[in-house]
Amino acid sequence: MNQVDVVALVVFALLFALVTALGFVASRWRKADLDQLHEWGLGGRRFGTLVTWFLLGGDLYTAYTFVAVPALVYGAGALGFFALPYTVITYPFVFVVMPRMWSVSHKHGYITAADFVRGRFDSGALALAVAVTGILATMPYIALQLVGMQVVLGAMGIQGDLPLVIAFLVLAAYTYQSGLRAPALIAVVKDAIIYVTVIAAVVVIPAKLGGYGKVFAAVPPQKLILAPQQFTAYASLALGSALALFLYPHSMTGVLAASGRGVIRRNTAMLPAYSFLLGAIALLGYMALASRVDAAPQYAAGFSRYGTNFAVPALFLDVFPSWFAGFSFAAIAIGALVPAAIMSIAAANLFTRNVYKEFVRPACTPREESTVAKLASLVVKLGALAFIVFFPQKYAIQLQLLGGVWILQTLPAIVLGLYTRRLHRWALLAGWATGMGVGTWMAAMQGFKGSVYPLHLGSTILPGYAALYALIVNLGVAGLGSVALGAANVDAGKDATSPADYGE
Amino acid sequence: MKRKRNPKLWYALLILPFVGTLWVPFYDSVEPRLGGIPYFYWYQFGWIGIGAAITAVVYFATREPDA
Numbered sequence: 001m002n003q004v005d006v007v008a009l010v011v012f013a014l015l016f017a018l019v020t021a022l023g024f025v026a027s028r029w030r031k032a033d034l035d036q037l038h039e040w041g042l043g044g045r046r047f048g049t050l051v052t053w054f055l056l057g058g059d060l061y062t063a064y065t066f067v068a069v070p071a072l073v074y075g076a077g078a079l080g081f082f083a084l085p086y087t088v089i090t091y092p093f094v095f096v097v098m099p100r101m102w103s104v105s106h107k108h109g110y111i112t113a114a115d116f117v118r119g120r121f122d123s124g125a126l127a128l129a130v131a132v133t134g135i136l137a138t139m140p141y142i143a144l145q146l147v148g149m150q151v152v153l154g155a156m157g158i159q160g161d162l163p164l165v166i167a168f169l170v171l172a173a174y175t176y177q178s179g180l181r182a183p184a185l186i187a188v189v190k191d192a193i194i195y196v197t198v199i200a201a202v203v204v205i206p207a208k209l210g211g212y213g214k215v216f217a218a219v220p221p222q223k224l225i226l227a228p229q230q231f232t233a234y235a236s237l238a239l240g241s242a243l244a245l246f247l248y249p250h251s252m253t254g255v256l257a258a259s260g261r262g263v264i265r266r267n268t269a270m271l272p273a274y275s276f277l278l279g280a281i282a283l284l285g286y287m288a289l290a291s292r293v294d295a296a297p298q299y300a301a302g303f304s305r306y307g308t309n310f311a312v313p314a315l316f317l318d319v320f321p322s323w324f325a326g327f328s329f330a331a332i333a334i335g336a337l338v339p340a341a342i343m344s345i346a347a348a349n350l351f352t353r354n355v356y357k358e359f360v361r362p363a364c365t366p367r368e369e370s371t372v373a374k375l376a377s378l379v380v381k382l383g384a385l386a387f388i389v390f391f392p393q394k395y396a397i398q399l400q401l402l403g404g405v406w407i408l409q410t411l412p413a414i415v416l417g418l419y420t421r422r423l424h425r426w427a428l429l430a431g432w433a434t435g436m437g438v439g440t441w442m443a444a445m446q447g448f449k450g451s452v453y454p455l456h457l458g459s460t461i462l463p464g465y466a467a468l469y470a471l472i473v474n475l476g477v478a479g480l481g482s483v484a485l486g487a488a489n490v491d492a493g494k495d496a497t498s499p500a501d502y503g504e
Numbered sequence: 505m506k507r508k509r510n511p512k513l514w515y516a517l518l519i520l521p522f523v524g525t526l527w528v529p530f531y532d533s534v535e536p537r538l539g540g541i542p543y544f545y546w547y548q549f550g551w552i553g554i555g556a557a558i559t560a561v562v563y564f565a566t567r568e569p570d571a
Contacts, residue, residue, distance in 0.1 A: 084548045085525035088555045092518035095559055213540030224534060225544045231528040239526060265563050272556035279549050504568075 004157035008326030015330035023174030040179035058187030063148030063336030073285030077223025087275040090242035103503030122493025131354035137403030142384035145336035152329040155313035183341040218290035236464035249346035348376035409435035427481025435474030442466035
């Protein structure tokens with residue numbers, strides 16, 4: 001652990017250099033004027049089926065996912081597996097909803113979900129709420145990508161914050177220059193090495209451990225399947241997370257960068273390939289249990305420093321030769337760069353469109369708009385970096401947990417807004433505020449350690465995902481408020497969209 | 505007469521993955537195992553494939569002209 005693994009480090013550094021070069025070259029890919037926000041921040045809305053598949057795959061299945069999901073399964077067992085049903089049900093939902101989002105955004109030049117809310121409900125305040133929620137939910141998510149990177153650097157014997165700072169500055173530089181083209185191009189390489197790593201892991205490791213039967217035999221029986229009192233928590237975590245996934249600004253950016261509705265529809269049938277990957281990665285948690293890496297003295301320092309997040313890196317070091325360990329760590333680290341880039345671009349788009357242009361400089365030129373976004377992407381990344389360097393890691397984890405609760409509160413304005421104009425803008429805003437408050441309170445009651453809230457209904461206790469409970473309150477306020485405001489004839493604003501704009 | 509159903513009805517198929525994965529009692533068991541893997545796990549893995557297949561079927565059944 002304290003020894004620097006030279007072979008692994010060389011392989012790692014070579015791959016890192018390769019993607020850095022790609023990141024800068026990307027500015028010349030499908031050359032266009034990057035001083036236009038839709039070119040810098042959405043890649044000119046020209047990504048076809050295959051590029052979008054890599055982009056969204058690289059975007060949604062992040063480095064933190066690859067470290068944290070097996071860590072959760074390693075620690076909590078079956079409950080941690082909710083990531084699987086979550087990715088099963090998110091795509092049918094996206095299949096139905098997101099083509100409408102793409103169509104209306106394409107027609108009106110919307111770059112963010114908040115742009116759509118602005119146009120649909122004629123409310124800068126509601127759009128601001130959506131934008132701020134998006135930025136708040138995204139920042140800790142970027143910070144957590146750094147955690148993923150930190151763990152694999154540590155596994156190769158690299159200590160200290162400096163390598164992390166360098167990696168992030170490099171990332172910031174090419175994101176600034178190339179915009180969304182950089183992560184799109186890098187995602188192709190990243191996903192290729194991730195697939196190789198995971199396929200090797202699920203074939204080689206169980207073989208070494210004596211088959212899957214042996215792997216599962218190492219899991220304590222009470223963790224192998226769910227207890228009946230965990231059912232509602234499991235299902236509500238899966239459902240809430242599935243509904244929230246595409247409300248995150250970075251997912252929305254991936255959707256809006258597609259070249260057509262068909263690209264999104266086809267991708268919802270193709271992206272489950274990544275779900276297989278995720279499920280396989282989750283099982284790595286059990287493989288780490290079965291290989292007893294936690295008991296090996298050479299990994300004790302890693303476990304004490306990084307906790308269960310060290311389970312998978314330790315497993316890789318244990319079973320793979322050095323060069324392949326370096327390869328797989330590069331997969332995880334590059335897996336941090338792609339989403340971090342897209343997230344910072346998405347947050348920058350939100351800031352530029354829905355804060356700066358809306359409230360600071362309504363008359364700003366396209367060039368100025370694009371410059372502000374580039375600078376904002378730098379600020380967002382530096383903020384995330386500072387957060388990880390100066391604050392304990394657990395704050396980032398807790399904030400990311402809260403981020404999931406918060407982002408789901410934008411569902412009524414965004415998703416229901418795609419289908420109906422009956423909800424009143426002020427009622428939606430009130431529902432959002434209530435949902436944010438209730439969700440945060442529920443998480444606070446758990447000491448911000450988890451997002452499952454034990455709801456008391458009479459004498460029965462219904463543990464469920466706080467985000468979903470908060471959403472129910474949110475919808476109630478939005479619905480009742482809309483009826484009341486409608487009855488009182490309060491101005492509902494002018495809808496800038498027409499039914500034909502939604503493409504069906 | 506050829507049937508002329510509403511093509512939107514195909515979308516109803518998309519409810520199946522939700523039912524199959526969100527109703528936990530369907531799969532919260534160790535047996536039957538498959539190649540050493542408990543039912544809980546291979547059942548949910550199976551739904552990845554079924555879910556993708558269902559989405560593909562609905563995609564082709566509701567194909568849009570320019571898509």
